[in-house]
Amino acid sequence: MPITLSKSVHQVIREVGEVGQYLWQKGWAEKNAGNLSVDITDHIAITPAKLKKFPVKPIAGLLPEFAGRSYLVTGTGTRYRDIQNHSSECLCVLQISGDAKGFHLFWGGKREGFKPTSELPSHLLMQNSLRKSGAKEKVVLHTHPNELIALTHLSETAGEEKLNYALWSMIPEAKIYVPRGIGWVPYRLTASQELAKETVKALERKHKVVMWEKHGVLAVGKDAIEAFDLIDAMNKAAILYLLCKQTGQTPQGLSREQIDEIGRMFAPKD
Ligand SMILES: [Zn+2]
Known part of the structure; x- marks a missing residue:
């Protein structure tokens, strides 16, 4: 029935x-x-x-x-x-x-x-x-955003600190939409308990987007659209970073002071 x-x-x-x-x-x-x-x-x-x-x-x-x-x-x-x-x-x-x-x-x-x-x-x-x-958040979404994954393969953007600085420095909205940055989970075998446990730790640190090194992204949202939007915003920043690199130059980027100012003005309420 x-x-x-x-x-x-x-x-x-x-x-x-x-x-x-x-x-x-x-x-x-x-x-x-x-x-x-x-x-x-x-x-x-x-x-x-x-x-x-x-x-x-x-x-x-x-x-x-x-x-x-x-x-x-x-x-x-x-x-x-x-x-x-x-x-x-x-x-x-x-x-x-x-x-x-x-x-x-x-x-x-x-x-x-x-x-x-x-x-x-x-x-x-x-x-x-x-x-x-x-x-x-009720939605847990896993997908493979190309440019974000690519950044996890480059030593200059691999790791939580370097990745978030590179992304936030590309466009103000990256800091506004994902103020706590992307949580970083070092490479773990697909579908393993280790991967799940490391991801839970990142969620407990209040990250809404979690990068799985050399694999993909997991995002949470109140609905599926919100989870998608967070990944889309950060992947846009990753595209900009790689576009700049394709010219053979290193992007200037927003300064740490400018990023901090955005962080203060748009601090998360939860
Ligand atoms: Zn996957």
Whole structure:
């Protein structure tokens, strides 16, 4: 028996589809790269009796506090570019079971052999970190923005301090939109627990954008559009930096004093 989702969840799905198109158009979502989760617990009302009709699929290592939480997540092997026109094949809605040993998948996943993203345990760790800190962010988005990744390969811009200075120095909005800068996670194996744990530490330091060295970016936002915008703003700064370098010169950049002045004028309120 199909479950009818609320208007608010359909709106979330529409936004995710829209962002999927942006990521594809930007060239940040080759093949099935990237994944996304949204905590939609506040928008889901499903009775235990109905939920029971959807068998529990096991998932290891969850803390009891996950029980009953509901998430919209991308599927393993699905493409960001397909979400807008095939949302129920590329996405699913799941609720963690009462004993937190598995999840009920009760919407979407309409594809042969569908499974939620293989990064689900990592997403849940990050979602839990956001929730425990009282953050307003509900969306965790991972993608591969070209120019930002390129900067992690250059010794002059690799590392948190050097990367943020290079980006902030390119255009005032980089400091205004991402005032705490991008959190830096040194290279870790894709989909590893180490990568997830280092990312959680960066989120705990209140970074909303986290760079995975030589891999990609993870951003959080109140909605998918906000998470995308933060990455887009910082990737624009990365493009400017590389454009300047292509002339064979080193960009002048805003001075540290000018960046600090922007920081004081536009200090984050949270
Ligand atoms: Zn990736």
